[in-house]
Amino acid sequence: MRIRTSNGKGDINQIPEPTLRRLPGYLSFFKSLKINNVEFVSSGQIAANFKMDSTLVTKDLSYTGIKGRTKIGYNVNLLIDTIIQFLDFNSQEKAFLFGVGNLGRALIKYQGLKSYGLHIVAGFDIDPAVVNNVLNDVKIHPIDEFRDLSRKMNVRLGIITTPDAKAQEIADLMVAWGIKAIWNFTPQSIKVPDNIIVENTSVYSDLAVILNRLNNQ
């Protein structure tokens, strides 16, 4: 059985995903340059910092529409503003988080996410020990209240940090109550309708790469 991936047609000239994934790293670097009062940076300097090819840097940056100046490089402040704008990191996208265990708690408490466009507005759990707790202004609700809260607030993004076995159940609930994108931190692959966006974050993939490199080279 084969499945043809939707090539979407509408997405002509869309930014390649590898480029998209590199942009937050550039942004972090540019922010540290700004702190050190560096005003301009060349593609070569950026490339050296990340040990990559300088032409790839210019190509990546060109997708954001920013222009560099010959013999001078790119304006650091402009780079920061442009990338933040391009990635919608100032959008403060609201999110619900399901499963307030170790990882869920860490994400809620992790202030850094706010400056990268994510605002977790409520947590959900079934454990009476955590329900009604408040972590960093974020209240934890029983899952029953998801439906009502979903109607009041207009939340498009849901985060799954439940135990693996609960992932599909929660995903189904999200789809039922209007969530448009799911960020899945469990290694379970979840099944949702085609119009729902799913992004899987698995530390296990990274771990696999590390162990492979440690042991096989």
Added chain:
Amino acid sequence: MRIRTSNGKGDINQIPEPTLRRLPGYLSFFKSLKINNVEFVSSGQIAANFKMDSTLVTKDLSYTGIKGRTKIGYNVNLLIDTIIQFLDFNSQEKAFLFGVGNLGRALIKYQGLKSYGLHIVAGFDIDPAVVNNVLNDVKIHPIDEFRDLSRKMNVRLGIITTPDAKAQEIADLMVAWGIKAIWNFTPQSIKVPDNIIVENTSVYSDLAVILNRLNNQ
């Protein structure tokens, strides 16, 4: 300025990184099949679960050396054992963790990592409030003790979950005391000698992809 990536020559016929990254996901799926007493699974079924092409599944699995049986598929137990073996997930690689904040604490407490080959044996921090605490049998030490502990235990892997600004400093320390691979959870790019393995895990990259999909399609 351009940099040619080391093509390493020795790594001929090495497993492609995308394949390596998919293997833990397969493993998780196979484990859930086993729980449901499924004995055999075909590449088509696997592909359907992940909404991918079935030939890619067979190609991925062939790297692990496992053989399927025509008309039957792959033996689930054998798949699980083979992938765990292939990824060294039963190696219990020892690791030091630096920066016991929200994320660091979550990683230490997260039992799931143990069955994926990672055993965090000690944490380090500068905050007197956390130093000497014990989390899940893992003791938190002041950073001064890193040198001595490094000599006693033979640890190859270090994890950085410090604030961004401290990442390079900690990385330098690790290199000085013999760490061979660094798992960097900060968005900062760290500079280390070529023989040191660095794996960057950035939730910001995933966030960038989610926001882009939510807003641009």
Added chain:
DNA sequence: CATATGTTGTTAATAAAATAACAATATTGA
């Protein structure tokens, strides 16, 4: 003011990964 140079940014070539095509084959069922 003119020339040398560093840097961008585009176009071309290469490399890598995913997909398609298809041959081989073991199993099922008539």
Added chain:
DNA sequence: TCAATATTGTTATTTTATTAACAACATATG
């Protein structure tokens, strides 16, 4: 027992991403 078929697994093709080559040009310097 034999034919039909589902499935693996290999080879070829296409697509995508990266790297290389090079043209355009603004700036610094003599």
